[in-house]
Amino acid sequence: MYKRQIHWVRLAAVRALETLGATDAGEQILKRARRERDERRRERAVELAGRLMPPEKIGLFRTWIGNKDVLTQRSAARALGLVAARHPSAASEALALLKPLWKLRKERRRFRAYAAAIDTAGRLDLPGARLRLVTELLQQPDDDPYLQVRIARALSRMDPTKVRSAIRDQLPQAESIEAKRRLARLIGEANLGVLTELLRNFLEGSYGEPSLQAVVLHALARLEATELETAVRRVLAEQKDERTRALAVQTLARLLSVPTTRPARTCPSSIMLATWTIPL
Numbered sequence: 001m002y003k004r005q006i007h008w009v010r011l012a013a014v015r016a017l018e019t020l021g022a023t024d025a026g027e028q029i030l031k032r033a034r035r036e037r038d039e040r041r042r043e044r045a046v047e048l049a050g051r052l053m054p055p056e057k058i059g060l061f062r063t064w065i066g067n068k069d070v071l072t073q074r075s076a077a078r079a080l081g082l083v084a085a086r087h088p089s090a091a092s093e094a095l096a097l098l099k100p101l102w103k104l105r106k107e108r109r110r111f112r113a114y115a116a117a118i119d120t121a122g123r124l125d126l127p128g129a130r131l132r133l134v135t136e137l138l139q140q141p142d143d144d145p146y147l148q149v150r151i152a153r154a155l156s157r158m159d160p161t162k163v164r165s166a167i168r169d170q171l172p173q174a175e176s177i178e179a180k181r182r183l184a185r186l187i188g189e190a191n192l193g194v195l196t197e198l199l200r201n202f203l204e205g206s207y208g209e210p211s212l213q214a215v216v217l218h219a220l221a222r223l224e225a226t227e228l229e230t231a232v233r234r235v236l237a238e239q240k241d242e243r244t245r246a247l248a249v250q251t252l253a254r255l256l257s258v259p260t261t262r263p264a265r266t267c268p269s270s271i272m273l274a275t276w277t278i279p280l
Helices: 002-020 025-035 039-049 055-065 070-086 088-097 099-104 108-121 127-138 145-156 160-173 177-189 193-204 210-223 226-238 242-256 269-277
Strands: none
Touching: 025 039, 025 055, 039 055, 039 070, 055 070, 055 088, 070 088, 070 108, 088 127, 099 108, 108 127, 108 145, 127 145, 127 160, 127 177, 145 177, 160 177, 160 193, 177 193, 177 210, 193 210, 193 226, 210 226, 210 242, 226 242
């Protein structure tokens, strides 16, 4: 509780500086931070400087991005996002300053700095930021869902058509089944209904790969992609893997329950689905 109260005092001081129009306050905070011996106090100072730094001074965070302390690096990445949020004109430079952090994706000791860079890129409405997020998704050293979810949340807040362009630009890098699974999961979690045709290609071009088909089916159910009902039926008819077939039934049930303007069927959807219980 004590630490939380101190944090509010710091925020109150920042608001007071903003009210007073202290345009050089951010720069002064960074100067004091250089003389600070306590790493945690220095870390907090760097992030708070981001709330006050003018866009023309954003380059002052360059040295902090390369700091040996991972939490200070994280604070610098967050500070860049704070500056860009207040001054969109600084977004391009903020993205450029994040460049050293992309090399940390395989360094688990520096994961917090790398994750902060992901979050900051997710705040920047730039083609380069969207492309970077998709690139990082595909280049993860493992299949840990933590960053995949954070990237999906960031892209879900952006214009879907612009995100579609970024994903299409990176398709040549998504040749493996693992990469396709990640993209399919992203499309579903980011609610990118503009990319259902890509999901169709994954579903029909997977050569019966159950792990990929399962992720695509989850995405189709989430997007309520009724236009791919036929493709789901094909999986149900051709796939021999029992778990994938069961998931296809669930997906089909979801798609059939979505209100549409198509003509009424000659038999209830429940009866149609019941016919598939026999081969299962």
